[in-house]
Amino acid sequence: MSIKQIPHYDVAIVGAGPAGALAAYEVAKAGLRCVILEKECLPRYKVCGGGLIYKARKALDIDICAAIERELSVTEIALFGSTKTYRTPPQEKPMVTMVMRDQFDQLLIKAACEQGASLIEGFELKVLQTHSDGVDLTDASGRHVSAKMVVGADGANSAVARLGAWSHFEAVAPALECELTVSDADMARFSGTARFDLDIPKDGYSWVFPKGQHLSIGVGRFFNKERINLHQTLDTYLAHLGLQAYADKAVHGFVIPLHPRKEGAILGRLFLVGDAAGFADPVLGEGLSSAILSGIAVGKAIAASGVDLARAQSNYQKYIDDEVLADLATARKLAGFCYLSPTMRNWLMAQSSERLIKAMTRIIMGESQYQDYQMRFMNKLKFWQ
Numbered sequence: 001m002s003i004k005q006i007p008h009y010d011v012a013i014v015g016a017g018p019a020g021a022l023a024a025y026e027v028a029k030a031g032l033r034c035v036i037l038e039k040e041c042l043p044r045y046k047v048c049g050g051g052l053i054y055k056a057r058k059a060l061d062i063d064i065c066a067a068i069e070r071e072l073s074v075t076e077i078a079l080f081g082s083t084k085t086y087r088t089p090p091q092e093k094p095m096v097t098m099v100m101r102d103q104f105d106q107l108l109i110k111a112a113c114e115q116g117a118s119l120i121e122g123f124e125l126k127v128l129q130t131h132s133d134g135v136d137l138t139d140a141s142g143r144h145v146s147a148k149m150v151v152g153a154d155g156a157n158s159a160v161a162r163l164g165a166w167s168h169f170e171a172v173a174p175a176l177e178c179e180l181t182v183s184d185a186d187m188a189r190f191s192g193t194a195r196f197d198l199d200i201p202k203d204g205y206s207w208v209f210p211k212g213q214h215l216s217i218g219v220g221r222f223f224n225k226e227r228i229n230l231h232q233t234l235d236t237y238l239a240h241l242g243l244q245a246y247a248d249k250a251v252h253g254f255v256i257p258l259h260p261r262k263e264g265a266i267l268g269r270l271f272l273v274g275d276a277a278g279f280a281d282p283v284l285g286e287g288l289s290s291a292i293l294s295g296i297a298v299g300k301a302i303a304a305s306g307v308d309l310a311r312a313q314s315n316y317q318k319y320i321d322d323e324v325l326a327d328l329a330t331a332r333k334l335a336g337f338c339y340l341s342p343t344m345r346n347w348l349m350a351q352s353s354e355r356l357i358k359a360m361t362r363i364i365m366g367e368s369q370y371q372d373y374q375m376r377f378m379n380k381l382k383f384w385q
């Protein structure tokens with residue numbers, strides 16, 4: 001194919017997860033020529049608990065009803081080795097909406113395509129060349145696309161970041177999950193809440209997320225201080241829950257980046273969003289809200305720029321500075337406290353459980369940010385020390 005035949009777009013978005021879908025939705029809605037390049041064919045299985053917190057759900061102006069498996073108004077936190085559990089007060093709006101990512105992601109992409117975005121499936125980005133007025137992207141089979149700007153929404157192992165010369169993440173959290181069909185009695189036992197068990201493993205948590213007809217159960221660790229076998233941890237957790245050892249369970253693993261990239265999220269014509277940028281919440285390990293919110297932000301930043309590179313960069317950087325970095329810095333401190341100092345954390349929870357649960361509820365509902373509690377948290381910490 002000669003250079004002239006290369007399809008040219010205003011924006012190419014690599015990755016059809018929520019970050020890519022929302023970026024495409026915003027860009028296409030503004031009438032820009034936009035293409036989504038996805039290595040898989042949709043719908044595809046995605047390793048994820050599929051717990052969409054209300055902070056993310058309320059940011060969507062797309063009807064996701066067709067992808068909802070269950071809506072939960074309560075979450076429950078259990079402490080391993082203790083009979084103590086904490087429940088959030090019931091919310092009028094769904095605190096956590098349970099989805100299966102294959103259906104959810106496909107629905108978001110469909111909405112972006114209805115706004116005018118194009119989708120090329122089976123396009124695995126392999127080569128990326130930036131030149132004075134755009135970027136050429138080539139896939140494993142030699143197909144080319146070019147665009148004035150590129151959004152890297154291709155997740156934790158982002159090819160856009162790698163090819164665009166970003167360095168590796170400082171920290172990623174390994175996590176495993178399985179989808180389990182259980183007895184009606186067990187389904188009834190776990191179907192009322194999103195359940196989190198702190199300290200299984202020691203530096204992380206495990207979860208049970210009830211879907212329509214089955215349970216998504218997983219384990220994740222946020223500080224890899226020592227080597228452990230996460231598969232064994234998952235088995236220990238299933239036993240702890242009183243679920244039989246499902247020898248034939250399909251277990252899937254992936255990583256969640258818990259630290260923004262040190263070079264930032266913008267390099268020239270390349271913009272990173274969601275997991276590719278390292279924007280996931282280091283306390284909850286949830287990345288759907290940052291994927292959705294940063295996808296919307298980059299889409300709006302480019303749309304408002306009139307495809308002017310300097311303006312698009314400055315618009316998106318403003319969002320990152322105002323909404324992302326300071327809050328993530330506070331959240332990282334809290335995560336360190338939560339997962340590396342369990343004795344101190346349990347003491348604080350015993351002292352101030354009502355206030356802490358209320359604060360966490362407000363964060364999940366998108367009514368507050370971590371940094372709103374920074375001063376109070378630091379003062380408590382000083383008092384304890």
Ligand SMILES: Cc1cc2nc3c(=O)[nH]c(=O)nc-3n(C[C@H](O)[C@H](O)[C@H](O)COP(=O)(O)OP(=O)(O)OC[C@H]3O[C@@H](n4cnc5c(N)ncnc54)[C@H](O)[C@@H]3O)c2cc1C
Binds near residue numbers: 158274275286
């Ligand atoms: C076990 C586990 C459980 C989790 N549970 C939750 C949860 O319950 N709630 C929550 O909020 N978060 C959860 N997360 C985190 C969440 O899954 C991610 O934060 C979220 O998927 C990030 O969205 P994204 O759009 O940035 O990237 P992704 O969803 O990872 O999408 C990236 C897309 O890019 C495509 N791609 C990758 N490489 C290329 C390439 N070279 N060329 C073209 N396309 C490419 C991929 O196929 C994929 O479709 C979990 C993570 C793990 C590992």
